[in-house]
Amino acid sequence: MASVTSTDSGNRDTASRFEHLDRFHGGLVLPSLHEMSTSLPIREAGIPPLLVIPLLQHIGETAECLVKAGEHVHKGQIIAAPRGKVSVPVHASSSGTVVAVEEHPFPHPSGLSFPSVIIETDGRDEWDERSYTLPDYRQLSRVRLLDHIRAAGIVGLGGAGFPTQVKLSRDSDDRIELLVINGVECEPYISCDNMLLRERTRELIEGVRILQHILQPRDCVIAVEADMREAEAALRAAVSTAADSSINVISVPARYPSGGERQLIKLLTGREVPSQGFPSDMGIICLNVGTSAAVYRAIVRSHPLVSRIVTVTGGGVKQPCNLEVLIGTPFSYAVEVSGGYKDDVDRLLMGGPMMGFAVSTDEVPVIKATNCILAVTREEMPPPEAPLPCIRCGKCTEVCPAELLPQQLYWYARSENLDAAQDYSLFDCIECGCCAYVCPSHIPLVQYYRHAKTEVWNNEKQRQASDIARERHQAHQERLERIKRERAERLARKKQAISGKDGARKDAKQAAIQAALDRVKKKKELEGITRRNVDNLTAEQADKIREVDSRRQHKPPPGEH
């Protein structure tokens, strides 16, 4: 009886714990513009003639290509194997023939190309027969489920694209306090999570249950934005019909960037993720709703991540909508399915208007992190105005959700004073763009911060490289010295050994000499005069000596003149 009561109150606590939301500093109220692309249901985009599948679609290491040109591949077949811990396999998104493995334009702010597998599709969309089927996930161990999530190529679908199994695996046995399923789409235009919540509620909830099974969190929250009413209603209905009420649906105010992981956690719990730390440091795991649905498809339907929902929208698209797009589908194809471009299209973005980036060509493929293809006109987003000097108005400080001093950071980034920029917490900047949005001088602040960060990273890399070089040089020097020292020691030892033998002989000799000298001395003392070489003299020599001796006796010694 007591235990039942405690469970009940536990649930009530959970619900009430999230009833009063906290706030985060700054942020912006932006136009939603979701409704532009939510009038049509999610459609399949279909199979493009060519798929361009980059070997790296997430933070971490590039996968190792397993296929060659000319090879036939099936849908879901692994075409590149993971390398290292932070890496996932890459799958063919449809069946067809590999025509090339080469560099291809890649959706990245740098505009660079990246090694990609290019598949000419056959239109049959045949699944790989080797695809696995799993028993009920409740009977599987955590480790096996994580292996399957990795094998399915699942990465975070919210934008950053961090491999999901890395996020879910834990080193410590500390209990996970809170699992946050993030459906807060705070950037204008983007509605793919919104539509997923509305149309695939069951899939999402099942995915959440699998995640709950893996993580065993104390609490679980699905967060949506206040203006996503239909999605919230669908979620509440699905959760309330479920047997247990362990999932809370929470609606957060529509204030950009409330969908940012750190901001959302602050809203829900009132706690701040430590600077340079991760939510997992606080026992919190935050995953995107799309990721949760992908986990469901991987574990229950045995489908690897070969497609995702993409919002194709903006004033430059004839029929804005949400599409289920195969990974590797060129942007151009997705836009064509959405009715094509309008004549006055000017800019093409991947992601939202605040944090997304402009791509120079629509040949780039949809990757796992592509949540939105945004084609806009000049009227919607006019080219940036020429920047004026900073007038230190401090509006940037007012809106900064990381509570930085963006304007001070700007001065330091601009003058390449990287130490000072880091002292002003450059790396706590989440690049949300709020500061640049409100800047009356139209300074592209985020660009300055990105540049400064890149400079710091480059310096760090160079420092590491030079550290390694220095260490190597030191090791080399030490080795040389050691060899020299050892050689010298060997030599010294040898010398000592030799001189040891010599010494004994010398001593004997000296002793003999000394003895002889002593004998002579004694003799001299006895004779008074010492004569040398006077033995064995010839008669002649003896006469000469005698003569000299007699002369000496008669002559004074020299010097006495």
Next chain:
Amino acid sequence: MKFNTYSSPHLPVAEGVAIMMQKVMLALIPGTACAVWLFGWGVLINILLAAVTALAAEALVLKLRRRRVAVSLLDGSALLTAVLLALALPPLTPWWIPVVGTLFAIVVAKQLYGGLGYNPFNPAMAGYVVLLISFPLELTQWSAPGNYPGLLDTLALAFTDAARTGVDLDALSTATPMDTIKTRLGLNETLGEIHSTVLFGYVGGRAWEWVNLGFLLGGLWLLQARVIQWQIPAGMLGGLSAMAAVFYLFNPDSYTSPAFHLFSGAAMLGAFFIATDPVSASTTPRGRLIYGAGIGILTYLIRTWGGYPDGVAFAVLLMNMAAPTIDHYTRPRVFGQP
């Protein structure tokens, strides 16, 4: 298909510097209107002279510095400096006073330091202080409230030698209430006696309280329009009234009331329009409160014991000097940091 690429964020950005400056000038209208109504045409003539000088000086220096002239002139910052300086000047002052002051403000205090965004001192106040120190007599020529010469006479006073106009300047000009208090307190009169003179109104100096009220209204609108932030005005008015309250409670015969201080001299103009010049002020939220409070306290000190009747200009310049240090010590706690 090829597209243009730009850096994020991509949404059309918020209103620019020019719009901000325009809003500030719009907010000056109620106070300025009150000043014209009570002190006469001289206020407008000063504004006009300062504005023309500012635009010409700014254009000339920008040309010498080989910068884009049109962009900088259109940002409205030079014009605003001119208007703020002109509003601080007495209405019956000769024409060259606003001209010299504005020249110093724009050429020396602003452009020689690098132009908009780089000046460490508030240009309008730098210009005003130069005039105050160099030409103390000309800066006392305030017309008596409600009793000012007509447009032509004012023009004549501004552009020709006062003696030749036939207008008696001495008869027209009068000491400001703050001047009077300073002089009479020096003569050992009590405030009760001083307040009975014609110079005083409901709470502040006569006429001056209406001008201050006008600037207060404009300032509140600026706050509401989020052109300025609350910290500096709150700090300054808070600092000023706190100091005034302490001394007023201690000896109401020798020290004027907080209300008098808030509604006399350049208190409201200073709090909402001058101290809030972002370029030369502190930039951190806490720093701005301290910066504002510093100006308020210094204003009180100079008004009460200094050699000049009002102290806003000196207080602002002194706190300008302290702004970088204040910023350094008032960095906000970063999200997620202890």
